[in-house]
Amino acid sequence: xxxxxxxxxxxxxxxxxxxxxxxxxxxxxxxxxxxxxxxxxxxxxxxxxxxxxxxxxxxxxxxxxxxxxxxxxxxxxxxxxxxxxxxxxxxxxxxxxxxxxxxxxxxxxxxxxxxxxxxxxxxxxxxxxxxxxxxxxxxxxxxxxxxxxxxxxxxxxxxxxxxxxxxxxxxxxxxxxxxxxxxxxxxxxxxxxxxxxxxxxxxxxxxxxxxxxxxxx
Amino acid sequence: xxxxxxxxxxxxxxxxxxxxxxxxxxxxxxxxxxxxxxxxxxxxxxxxxxxxxxxxxxxxxxxxxxxxxxxxxxxxxxxxxxxxxxxxxxxxxxxxxxxxxxxxxxxxxxxxxxxxxxxxxxxxxxxxxxxxxxxxxxxxxxxxxxxxxxxxxxxxxxxxxxxxxxxxxxxxxxxxxxxxxxxxxxxxxxxxxxxxxxxxxxxxxxxxxxxxxxxxxxxxxxxxxxxxxxxxxxxxxxxxxxxxxxxxxxxxxxxxxxxxxxxxxxxxxxxxxxxxxxxxxxxxxxxxx
Numbered sequence: 464x465x466x467x468x469x470x471x472x473x474x475x476x477x478x479x480x481x482x483x484x485x486x487x488x489x490x491x492x493x494x495x496x497x498x499x500x501x502x503x504x505x506x507x508x509x510x511x512x513x514x515x516x517x518x519x520x521x522x523x524x525x526x527x528x529x530x531x532x533x534x535x536x537x538x539x540x541x542x543x544x545x546x547x548x549x550x551x552x553x554x555x556x557x558x559x560x561x562x563x564x565x566x567x568x569x570x571x572x573x574x575x576x577x578x579x580x581x582x583x584x585x586x587x588x589x590x591x592x593x594x595x596x597x598x599x600x601x602x603x604x605x606x607x608x609x610x611x612x613x614x615x616x617x618x619x620x621x622x623x624x625x626x627x628x629x630x631x632x633x634x635x636x637x638x639x640x641x642x643x644x645x646x647x648x649x650x651x652x653x654x655x656x657x658x659x660x661x662x663x664x665x666x667x668x669x670x671x672x673x674x675x676x677x678x679x680x
Numbered sequence: 681x682x683x684x685x686x687x688x689x690x691x692x693x694x695x696x697x698x699x700x701x702x703x704x705x706x707x708x709x710x711x712x713x714x715x716x717x718x719x720x721x722x723x724x725x726x727x728x729x730x731x732x733x734x735x736x737x738x739x740x741x742x743x744x745x746x747x748x749x750x751x752x753x754x755x756x757x758x759x760x761x762x763x764x765x766x767x768x769x770x771x772x773x774x775x776x777x778x779x780x781x782x783x784x785x786x787x788x789x790x791x792x793x794x795x796x797x798x799x800x801x802x803x804x805x806x807x808x809x810x811x812x813x814x815x816x817x818x819x820x821x822x823x824x825x826x827x828x829x830x831x832x833x834x835x836x837x838x839x840x841x842x843x844x845x846x847x848x849x850x851x852x853x854x855x856x857x858x859x860x861x862x863x864x865x866x867x868x869x870x871x872x873x874x875x876x877x878x879x880x881x882x883x884x885x886x887x888x889x890x891x892x893x894x895x896x897x898x899x900x901x902x903x904x905x906x907x908x909x910x911x912x913x914x915x916x917x918x919x920x921x922x923x924x925x926x927x928x929x930x931x932x933x934x935x936x937x938x939x940x941x942x943x944x945x946x947x948x949x950x951x952x953x954x955x956x957x958x959x960x961x962x963x964x965x966x967x968x969x
Binding site for chain 2: 566567568569571572574588589591592600602603605607648650652654661663667668669670674
Protein backbone atom coordinates (compact mmCIF):
# COMPACT_ATOMS: atom_id res chain seq x y z
CA UNK A 464 0.00 0.00 0.00
CA UNK A 465 1.41 3.36 -0.92
CA UNK A 466 1.68 6.31 1.43
CA UNK A 467 -1.60 7.93 0.35
CA UNK A 468 -3.44 4.65 0.91
CA UNK A 469 -2.05 4.25 4.41
CA UNK A 470 -3.01 7.82 5.32
CA UNK A 471 -6.50 7.20 4.00
CA UNK A 472 -6.88 3.95 5.95
CA UNK A 473 -5.68 5.51 9.21
CA UNK A 474 -7.93 8.54 8.70
CA UNK A 475 -10.91 6.30 8.04
CA UNK A 476 -10.17 4.32 11.20
CA UNK A 477 -9.91 7.46 13.31
CA UNK A 478 -13.13 8.85 11.82
CA UNK A 479 -14.94 5.57 12.55
CA UNK A 480 -13.75 5.53 16.16
CA UNK A 481 -14.72 9.19 16.61
CA UNK A 482 -18.16 8.48 15.18
CA UNK A 483 -18.64 5.60 17.61
CA UNK A 484 -17.61 7.72 20.60
CA UNK A 485 -19.87 10.57 19.46
CA UNK A 486 -22.79 8.19 18.98
CA UNK A 487 -22.27 6.77 22.46
CA UNK A 488 -22.09 10.20 24.11
CA UNK A 489 -25.11 11.57 22.23
CA UNK A 490 -27.13 8.42 22.96
CA UNK A 491 -26.25 8.68 26.63
CA UNK A 492 -27.22 12.34 26.80
CA UNK A 493 -30.47 11.79 24.91
CA UNK A 494 -31.47 8.75 26.98
CA UNK A 495 -34.11 9.91 29.45
CA UNK A 496 -36.49 7.52 31.16
CA UNK A 497 -40.11 8.05 30.13
CA UNK A 498 -42.17 10.36 32.28
CA UNK A 499 -45.87 9.94 32.85
CA UNK A 500 -48.15 12.93 33.32
CA UNK A 501 -51.04 12.93 35.75
CA UNK A 502 -54.54 13.20 34.35
CA UNK A 503 -56.59 16.28 35.14
CA UNK A 504 -55.32 19.78 35.73
CA UNK A 505 -54.58 22.01 38.68
CA UNK A 506 -55.99 22.20 41.28
CA UNK A 507 -56.86 18.49 41.16
CA UNK A 508 -54.86 15.84 39.31
CA UNK A 509 -54.91 12.05 39.36
CA UNK A 510 -52.18 9.45 39.19
CA UNK A 511 -52.73 5.76 38.63
CA UNK A 512 -49.99 3.31 39.50
CA UNK A 513 -49.54 -0.41 39.94
CA UNK A 514 -46.94 -2.52 41.67
CA UNK A 515 -45.94 -5.90 40.37
CA UNK A 516 -43.82 -8.65 41.90
CA UNK A 517 -41.86 -9.18 38.69
CA UNK A 518 -41.71 -6.99 35.65
CA UNK A 519 -41.56 -9.82 33.13
CA UNK A 520 -39.37 -8.17 30.52
CA UNK A 521 -35.79 -7.00 30.05
CA UNK A 522 -33.47 -5.76 31.36
CA UNK A 523 -34.57 -7.15 34.73
CA UNK A 524 -37.61 -9.35 34.20
CA UNK A 525 -37.57 -10.73 37.77
CA UNK A 526 -37.37 -7.36 39.53
CA UNK A 527 -40.25 -5.91 41.51
CA UNK A 528 -41.46 -2.66 40.02
CA UNK A 529 -43.91 0.21 39.87
CA UNK A 530 -45.72 1.04 36.63
CA UNK A 531 -47.67 4.17 35.81
CA UNK A 532 -50.73 4.66 33.62
CA UNK A 533 -50.45 7.46 31.08
CA UNK A 534 -53.39 9.76 30.20
CA UNK A 535 -54.23 7.46 27.26
CA UNK A 536 -54.72 4.57 29.66
CA UNK A 537 -51.58 2.67 28.68
CA UNK A 538 -49.33 1.19 31.37
CA UNK A 539 -45.80 2.56 31.13
CA UNK A 540 -42.72 1.16 32.81
CA UNK A 541 -41.56 4.47 34.21
CA UNK A 542 -41.40 6.12 37.59
CA UNK A 543 -40.95 9.76 36.60
CA UNK A 544 -44.32 11.27 37.38
CA UNK A 545 -45.42 14.73 36.36
CA UNK A 546 -48.00 16.56 38.49
CA UNK A 547 -49.17 20.19 38.71
CA UNK A 548 -47.91 22.55 41.43
CA UNK A 549 -50.15 23.73 44.28
CA UNK A 550 -52.66 21.00 43.61
CA UNK A 551 -54.37 18.10 45.24
CA UNK A 552 -53.10 14.87 43.70
CA UNK A 553 -55.20 11.76 44.14
CA UNK A 554 -53.22 8.56 43.71
CA UNK A 555 -54.75 5.17 42.97
CA UNK A 556 -52.38 2.25 43.40
CA UNK A 557 -53.35 -1.19 42.18
CA UNK A 558 -51.27 -3.33 44.46
CA UNK A 559 -50.63 -6.74 42.89
CA UNK A 560 -47.61 -7.82 44.94
CA UNK A 561 -47.76 -9.86 48.13
CA UNK A 562 -46.55 -8.57 51.50
CA UNK A 563 -42.89 -8.32 52.46
CA UNK A 564 -43.22 -6.38 55.69
CA UNK A 565 -41.63 -3.14 56.79
CA UNK A 566 -38.25 -3.16 58.42
CA UNK A 567 -39.14 0.00 60.32
CA UNK A 568 -42.77 -0.22 61.51
CA UNK A 569 -42.89 3.59 61.68
CA UNK A 570 -43.62 3.66 57.95
CA UNK A 571 -46.78 1.65 58.58
CA UNK A 572 -48.46 4.92 59.53
CA UNK A 573 -49.90 7.35 56.99
CA UNK A 574 -48.07 10.63 56.73
CA UNK A 575 -48.73 13.76 54.72
CA UNK A 576 -52.02 12.63 53.21
CA UNK A 577 -55.12 14.75 52.78
CA UNK A 578 -58.40 13.08 53.65
CA UNK A 579 -58.89 9.38 54.22
CA UNK A 580 -56.69 6.60 52.88
CA UNK A 581 -58.79 3.74 51.59
CA UNK A 582 -57.93 0.13 50.89
CA UNK A 583 -60.52 -1.54 48.68
CA UNK A 584 -62.90 1.30 49.52
CA UNK A 585 -62.48 1.03 53.30
CA UNK A 586 -60.82 3.87 55.19
CA UNK A 587 -57.96 2.82 57.48
CA UNK A 588 -55.74 4.77 59.88
CA UNK A 589 -52.64 2.62 59.91
CA UNK A 590 -51.37 -0.61 58.45
CA UNK A 591 -49.95 -3.58 60.29
CA UNK A 592 -46.31 -3.28 59.16
CA UNK A 593 -46.08 -7.01 58.48
CA UNK A 594 -48.79 -6.65 55.82
CA UNK A 595 -47.01 -3.94 53.86
CA UNK A 596 -45.89 -4.84 50.38
CA UNK A 597 -44.49 -1.43 49.43
CA UNK A 598 -44.73 2.21 50.38
CA UNK A 599 -45.21 5.26 48.20
CA UNK A 600 -43.15 7.89 49.98
CA UNK A 601 -42.05 11.39 49.00
CA UNK A 602 -39.86 12.28 52.01
CA UNK A 603 -39.30 15.90 50.99
CA UNK A 604 -43.06 16.48 50.96
CA UNK A 605 -43.57 14.46 54.15
CA UNK A 606 -45.74 11.95 52.29
CA UNK A 607 -45.60 8.24 53.08
CA UNK A 608 -48.31 5.67 52.46
CA UNK A 609 -47.88 1.92 53.08
CA UNK A 610 -49.50 -0.36 50.53
CA UNK A 611 -51.11 -3.55 51.75
CA UNK A 612 -49.92 -6.66 49.97
CA UNK A 613 -52.12 -9.28 48.38
CA UNK A 614 -52.65 -12.33 50.58
CA UNK A 615 -50.03 -15.03 50.02
CA UNK A 616 -52.73 -17.57 49.24
CA UNK A 617 -54.80 -15.34 46.98
CA UNK A 618 -55.96 -16.98 43.77
CA UNK A 619 -55.15 -15.67 40.31
CA UNK A 620 -52.06 -13.74 41.35
CA UNK A 621 -50.33 -11.68 38.71
CA UNK A 622 -46.91 -12.94 37.67
CA UNK A 623 -45.76 -10.38 35.11
CA UNK A 624 -46.59 -6.77 34.28
CA UNK A 625 -48.81 -5.16 33.34
CA UNK A 626 -51.36 -6.80 35.59
CA UNK A 627 -55.10 -6.45 35.02
CA UNK A 628 -57.95 -5.76 37.37
CA UNK A 629 -59.20 -9.34 36.95
CA UNK A 630 -56.15 -10.51 38.88
CA UNK A 631 -55.77 -10.49 42.67
CA UNK A 632 -55.04 -6.99 43.92
CA UNK A 633 -55.70 -4.35 46.55
CA UNK A 634 -56.76 -0.87 45.51
CA UNK A 635 -55.24 1.86 47.66
CA UNK A 636 -56.44 5.45 47.19
CA UNK A 637 -54.99 8.52 48.88
CA UNK A 638 -54.40 12.20 48.20
CA UNK A 639 -51.60 14.61 48.94
CA UNK A 640 -51.01 18.25 48.18
CA UNK A 641 -48.16 19.56 46.06
CA UNK A 642 -46.40 22.83 46.76
CA UNK A 643 -44.04 24.84 44.62
CA UNK A 644 -42.48 23.61 41.40
CA UNK A 645 -39.52 21.31 41.65
CA UNK A 646 -38.32 17.75 41.35
CA UNK A 647 -38.76 15.49 44.34
CA UNK A 648 -37.65 11.89 44.69
CA UNK A 649 -40.02 9.20 45.77
CA UNK A 650 -39.25 5.72 46.96
CA UNK A 651 -40.38 2.51 48.61
CA UNK A 652 -39.35 1.91 52.23
CA UNK A 653 -40.16 -1.79 52.24
CA UNK A 654 -37.05 -3.91 51.64
CA UNK A 655 -38.77 -5.71 48.79
CA UNK A 656 -35.84 -6.63 46.53
CA UNK A 657 -35.96 -10.40 46.53
CA UNK A 658 -32.55 -12.01 46.21
CA UNK A 659 -30.58 -9.03 47.52
CA UNK A 660 -28.97 -8.65 50.96
CA UNK A 661 -31.68 -7.66 53.44
CA UNK A 662 -33.86 -6.82 50.43
CA UNK A 663 -32.21 -3.43 49.85
CA UNK A 664 -30.38 -3.90 46.54
CA UNK A 665 -31.35 -4.05 42.86
CA UNK A 666 -34.77 -2.53 42.26
CA UNK A 667 -34.62 -0.67 45.59
CA UNK A 668 -31.60 1.22 44.26
CA UNK A 669 -32.86 1.79 40.71
CA UNK A 670 -34.83 4.57 39.12
CA UNK A 671 -37.68 3.03 37.14
CA UNK A 672 -38.36 0.26 39.64
CA UNK A 673 -38.92 1.14 43.31
CA UNK A 674 -37.57 4.68 43.06
CA UNK A 675 -38.77 7.60 41.02
CA UNK A 676 -39.00 11.32 40.61
CA UNK A 677 -42.01 13.53 41.07
CA UNK A 678 -41.80 16.48 38.72
CA UNK A 679 -44.01 19.23 40.07
CA UNK A 680 -44.62 21.61 37.15
CA UNK B 681 36.17 25.20 26.69
CA UNK B 682 35.31 27.93 29.15
CA UNK B 683 32.16 27.63 31.20
CA UNK B 684 30.34 30.99 31.47
CA UNK B 685 30.05 32.27 35.03
CA UNK B 686 29.33 35.36 37.01
CA UNK B 687 32.00 36.74 39.20
CA UNK B 688 30.76 38.15 42.46
CA UNK B 689 32.80 41.02 43.72
CA UNK B 690 32.97 42.46 47.21
CA UNK B 691 29.46 43.94 47.07
CA UNK B 692 27.29 44.69 50.06
CA UNK B 693 24.74 41.89 50.56
CA UNK B 694 21.46 42.99 52.19
CA UNK B 695 20.07 41.13 55.23
CA UNK B 696 17.47 39.11 53.36
CA UNK B 697 16.46 36.98 56.35
CA UNK B 698 15.93 40.00 58.51
CA UNK B 699 13.80 41.65 55.85
CA UNK B 700 11.67 38.53 55.45
CA UNK B 701 11.24 38.12 59.21
CA UNK B 702 10.12 41.74 59.56
CA UNK B 703 7.62 41.42 56.71
CA UNK B 704 6.37 38.11 58.16
CA UNK B 705 6.00 39.59 61.66
CA UNK B 706 4.04 42.60 60.42
CA UNK B 707 1.70 40.55 58.23
CA UNK B 708 1.15 37.97 60.97
CA UNK B 709 0.44 40.69 63.50
CA UNK B 710 -2.27 41.99 61.17
CA UNK B 711 -3.66 38.59 60.14
CA UNK B 712 -4.08 37.00 63.58
CA UNK B 713 -6.36 39.68 65.11
CA UNK B 714 -8.34 39.81 61.88
CA UNK B 715 -8.86 36.03 62.02
CA UNK B 716 -9.81 35.98 65.68
CA UNK B 717 -12.01 39.07 65.73
CA UNK B 718 -13.46 39.28 62.21
CA UNK B 719 -13.37 35.81 60.63
CA UNK B 720 -13.74 33.76 63.83
CA UNK B 721 -17.36 34.69 64.60
CA UNK B 722 -18.31 33.48 61.11
CA UNK B 723 -16.47 30.17 61.17
CA UNK B 724 -18.53 26.95 61.26
CA UNK B 725 -20.45 25.41 62.87
CA UNK B 726 -21.79 28.29 64.98
CA UNK B 727 -22.88 28.37 68.62
CA UNK B 728 -26.25 26.65 68.60
CA UNK B 729 -24.89 24.12 71.09
CA UNK B 730 -22.00 24.08 73.54
CA UNK B 731 -20.28 21.46 71.40
CA UNK B 732 -20.67 23.55 68.24
CA UNK B 733 -19.22 26.52 70.14
CA UNK B 734 -16.19 24.45 71.18
CA UNK B 735 -15.72 23.39 67.58
CA UNK B 736 -15.87 27.00 66.40
CA UNK B 737 -13.27 27.96 69.02
CA UNK B 738 -11.07 25.11 67.80
CA UNK B 739 -11.48 26.22 64.20
CA UNK B 740 -10.61 29.81 65.15
CA UNK B 741 -7.53 28.75 67.08
CA UNK B 742 -6.32 26.46 64.32
CA UNK B 743 -6.84 29.13 61.66
CA UNK B 744 -5.03 31.71 63.80
CA UNK B 745 -2.13 29.30 64.35
CA UNK B 746 -1.97 28.45 60.68
CA UNK B 747 -1.83 32.08 59.61
CA UNK B 748 1.84 32.75 60.56
CA UNK B 749 2.87 29.48 58.92
CA UNK B 750 1.04 30.28 55.69
CA UNK B 751 2.34 33.85 55.78
CA UNK B 752 5.93 32.65 56.23
CA UNK B 753 5.67 30.40 53.19
CA UNK B 754 4.09 33.14 51.08
CA UNK B 755 6.59 35.79 52.18
CA UNK B 756 9.54 33.54 51.40
CA UNK B 757 7.98 32.61 48.05
CA UNK B 758 7.16 36.13 46.90
CA UNK B 759 10.38 37.61 48.28
CA UNK B 760 12.44 35.02 46.43
CA UNK B 761 10.62 35.64 43.17
CA UNK B 762 11.06 39.39 43.42
CA UNK B 763 14.52 39.73 44.93
CA UNK B 764 16.40 36.66 43.77
CA UNK B 765 15.19 36.85 40.20
CA UNK B 766 18.04 36.33 37.71
CA UNK B 767 18.38 39.08 35.11
CA UNK B 768 19.93 38.18 31.80
CA UNK B 769 23.18 36.60 32.88
CA UNK B 770 23.91 32.92 32.72
CA UNK B 771 22.87 30.74 35.65
CA UNK B 772 25.61 29.06 37.64
CA UNK B 773 25.45 26.66 40.54
CA UNK B 774 25.02 28.25 43.92
CA UNK B 775 27.05 27.29 46.96
CA UNK B 776 26.26 23.81 48.33
CA UNK B 777 23.65 23.58 51.08
CA UNK B 778 24.69 21.76 54.22
CA UNK B 779 22.85 20.83 57.38
CA UNK B 780 22.28 23.51 59.97
CA UNK B 781 21.85 21.80 63.33
CA UNK B 782 20.49 24.74 65.33
CA UNK B 783 17.93 25.49 62.62
CA UNK B 784 16.85 21.84 62.36
CA UNK B 785 16.62 21.48 66.13
CA UNK B 786 14.59 24.66 66.42
CA UNK B 787 12.24 23.48 63.66
CA UNK B 788 11.61 20.09 65.29
CA UNK B 789 11.15 21.64 68.72
CA UNK B 790 8.85 24.38 67.47
CA UNK B 791 6.55 22.08 65.49
CA UNK B 792 6.52 19.50 68.32
CA UNK B 793 5.46 22.14 70.81
CA UNK B 794 2.60 23.23 68.53
CA UNK B 795 1.36 19.66 67.98
CA UNK B 796 1.64 18.61 71.63
CA UNK B 797 0.00 21.81 72.84
CA UNK B 798 -2.91 21.33 70.44
CA UNK B 799 -3.28 17.69 71.50
CA UNK B 800 -3.34 18.71 75.17
CA UNK B 801 -5.85 21.47 74.54
CA UNK B 802 -8.05 19.17 72.41
CA UNK B 803 -7.99 16.43 75.05
CA UNK B 804 -8.84 18.93 77.76
CA UNK B 805 -11.83 20.34 75.90
CA UNK B 806 -12.99 16.84 74.98
CA UNK B 807 -12.72 15.14 78.35
CA UNK B 808 -12.02 17.46 81.25
CA UNK B 809 -14.01 20.57 80.47
CA UNK B 810 -16.60 18.69 78.48
CA UNK B 811 -20.34 18.54 78.51
CA UNK B 812 -19.87 15.52 76.25
CA UNK B 813 -18.74 15.27 72.69
CA UNK B 814 -20.70 16.02 69.54
CA UNK B 815 -18.77 13.31 67.75
CA UNK B 816 -20.02 9.74 68.05
CA UNK B 817 -18.09 7.85 70.73
CA UNK B 818 -19.53 4.39 70.29
CA UNK B 819 -21.71 2.53 72.81
CA UNK B 820 -19.51 3.33 75.85
CA UNK B 821 -18.59 7.01 75.59
CA UNK B 822 -15.59 8.38 77.48
CA UNK B 823 -16.40 12.09 77.31
CA UNK B 824 -19.76 12.33 79.07
CA UNK B 825 -21.63 15.24 80.64
CA UNK B 826 -21.51 15.56 84.40
CA UNK B 827 -25.30 15.27 84.83
CA UNK B 828 -26.03 12.65 82.20
CA UNK B 829 -29.16 11.36 83.90
CA UNK B 830 -30.93 14.62 83.02
CA UNK B 831 -30.31 14.21 79.30
CA UNK B 832 -33.12 14.00 76.81
CA UNK B 833 -32.46 10.73 75.00
CA UNK B 834 -33.13 10.74 71.26
CA UNK B 835 -32.54 7.65 69.19
CA UNK B 836 -31.54 8.51 65.63
CA UNK B 837 -32.36 5.77 63.13
CA UNK B 838 -30.79 5.90 59.68
CA UNK B 839 -32.41 4.02 56.85
CA UNK B 840 -32.30 4.21 53.09
CA UNK B 841 -33.07 7.12 52.69
CA UNK B 842 -34.40 8.98 55.64
CA UNK B 843 -33.82 9.67 59.32
CA UNK B 844 -36.38 8.87 61.98
CA UNK B 845 -36.18 9.68 65.69
CA UNK B 846 -37.42 7.90 68.80
CA UNK B 847 -38.05 9.56 72.15
CA UNK B 848 -38.05 6.89 74.90
CA UNK B 849 -39.09 9.48 77.49
CA UNK B 850 -42.27 10.08 75.52
CA UNK B 851 -43.64 6.58 75.26
CA UNK B 852 -41.13 5.67 72.56
CA UNK B 853 -42.84 7.80 69.93
CA UNK B 854 -41.05 7.83 66.57
CA UNK B 855 -41.05 10.82 64.23
CA UNK B 856 -39.61 11.73 60.86
CA UNK B 857 -38.79 15.25 61.98
CA UNK B 858 -36.48 16.41 64.78
CA UNK B 859 -37.26 19.15 67.27
CA UNK B 860 -35.17 19.73 70.38
CA UNK B 861 -35.76 21.86 73.48
CA UNK B 862 -33.45 24.81 74.01
CA UNK B 863 -31.06 24.96 76.99
CA UNK B 864 -31.19 21.20 77.38
CA UNK B 865 -28.64 18.40 77.41
CA UNK B 866 -29.37 15.96 74.60
CA UNK B 867 -28.07 12.43 74.24
CA UNK B 868 -28.20 11.05 70.69
CA UNK B 869 -28.10 7.30 70.22
CA UNK B 870 -27.34 6.87 66.54
CA UNK B 871 -27.95 3.60 64.73
CA UNK B 872 -29.03 2.23 61.38
CA UNK B 873 -31.30 -0.53 60.20
CA UNK B 874 -29.76 -1.21 56.82
CA UNK B 875 -26.38 0.13 55.68
CA UNK B 876 -23.90 2.53 57.28
CA UNK B 877 -25.05 6.14 57.35
CA UNK B 878 -23.61 9.12 59.20
CA UNK B 879 -25.79 11.52 61.18
CA UNK B 880 -24.45 14.98 60.53
CA UNK B 881 -26.39 17.75 62.26
CA UNK B 882 -24.11 20.53 61.14
CA UNK B 883 -25.14 23.49 63.30
CA UNK B 884 -25.43 21.25 66.38
CA UNK B 885 -21.82 20.16 66.00
CA UNK B 886 -22.86 16.52 65.77
CA UNK B 887 -21.44 13.91 63.46
CA UNK B 888 -21.86 10.27 64.35
CA UNK B 889 -21.77 7.16 62.19
CA UNK B 890 -25.02 5.19 62.04
CA UNK B 891 -24.00 1.54 61.94
CA UNK B 892 -26.48 -1.36 61.87
CA UNK B 893 -26.77 -2.99 65.27
CA UNK B 894 -24.51 -0.42 66.96
CA UNK B 895 -25.47 2.28 69.48
CA UNK B 896 -23.25 5.29 68.74
CA UNK B 897 -23.63 7.93 71.45
CA UNK B 898 -23.11 11.68 70.96
CA UNK B 899 -23.96 14.59 73.26
CA UNK B 900 -25.01 18.17 72.76
CA UNK B 901 -26.26 20.94 74.99
CA UNK B 902 -28.55 23.30 73.10
CA UNK B 903 -27.85 26.99 73.67
CA UNK B 904 -29.67 28.91 70.95
CA UNK B 905 -33.01 28.36 69.20
CA UNK B 906 -33.07 28.10 65.42
CA UNK B 907 -32.97 25.75 62.47
CA UNK B 908 -30.29 23.18 61.81
CA UNK B 909 -29.60 20.97 58.82
CA UNK B 910 -29.27 17.21 58.95
CA UNK B 911 -27.45 15.31 56.25
CA UNK B 912 -26.06 11.86 55.73
CA UNK B 913 -22.27 12.02 55.54
CA UNK B 914 -21.71 8.44 54.39
CA UNK B 915 -22.36 7.40 50.80
CA UNK B 916 -25.34 5.10 51.31
CA UNK B 917 -27.01 4.40 47.99
CA UNK B 918 -29.15 5.92 45.26
CA UNK B 919 -30.76 8.77 47.20
CA UNK B 920 -27.86 9.49 49.57
CA UNK B 921 -27.74 13.06 48.34
CA UNK B 922 -31.40 13.52 49.19
CA UNK B 923 -31.05 12.30 52.77
CA UNK B 924 -31.54 15.81 54.02
CA UNK B 925 -33.77 17.28 56.70
CA UNK B 926 -34.18 20.51 58.63
CA UNK B 927 -34.55 20.31 62.40
CA UNK B 928 -35.40 22.95 64.97
CA UNK B 929 -34.22 23.95 68.42
CA UNK B 930 -37.27 25.46 70.10
CA UNK B 931 -38.33 26.59 73.55
CA UNK B 932 -39.06 23.90 76.12
CA UNK B 933 -42.79 24.71 75.95
CA UNK B 934 -42.84 24.50 72.15
CA UNK B 935 -41.00 21.19 72.32
CA UNK B 936 -43.55 19.76 74.78
CA UNK B 937 -46.33 20.88 72.51
CA UNK B 938 -44.67 19.39 69.42
CA UNK B 939 -43.86 16.04 70.99
CA UNK B 940 -47.40 15.87 72.37
CA UNK B 941 -48.89 16.40 68.94
CA UNK B 942 -46.55 13.76 67.49
CA UNK B 943 -47.64 11.29 70.15
CA UNK B 944 -51.25 11.97 69.24
CA UNK B 945 -50.66 11.68 65.50
CA UNK B 946 -48.62 8.49 65.82
CA UNK B 947 -50.90 6.85 68.38
CA UNK B 948 -52.50 4.40 65.89
CA UNK B 949 -49.08 3.16 64.84
CA UNK B 950 -47.41 3.16 68.26
CA UNK B 951 -48.45 -0.40 69.12
CA UNK B 952 -46.52 -1.74 66.14
CA UNK B 953 -43.20 -0.18 67.15
CA UNK B 954 -40.73 -2.51 68.89
CA UNK B 955 -39.78 -1.85 72.51
CA UNK B 956 -37.15 0.83 72.78
CA UNK B 957 -33.67 -0.66 72.68
CA UNK B 958 -30.15 0.70 72.35
CA UNK B 959 -29.99 -0.47 68.77
CA UNK B 960 -32.74 -0.87 66.22
CA UNK B 961 -32.21 -3.91 64.12
CA UNK B 962 -35.48 -5.78 63.72
CA UNK B 963 -35.52 -9.26 62.30
CA UNK B 964 -36.19 -9.04 58.58
CA UNK B 965 -39.64 -10.06 57.47
CA UNK B 966 -40.29 -12.65 54.80
CA UNK B 967 -38.76 -11.80 51.44
CA UNK B 968 -36.27 -9.39 52.90
CA UNK B 969 -34.36 -12.28 54.48
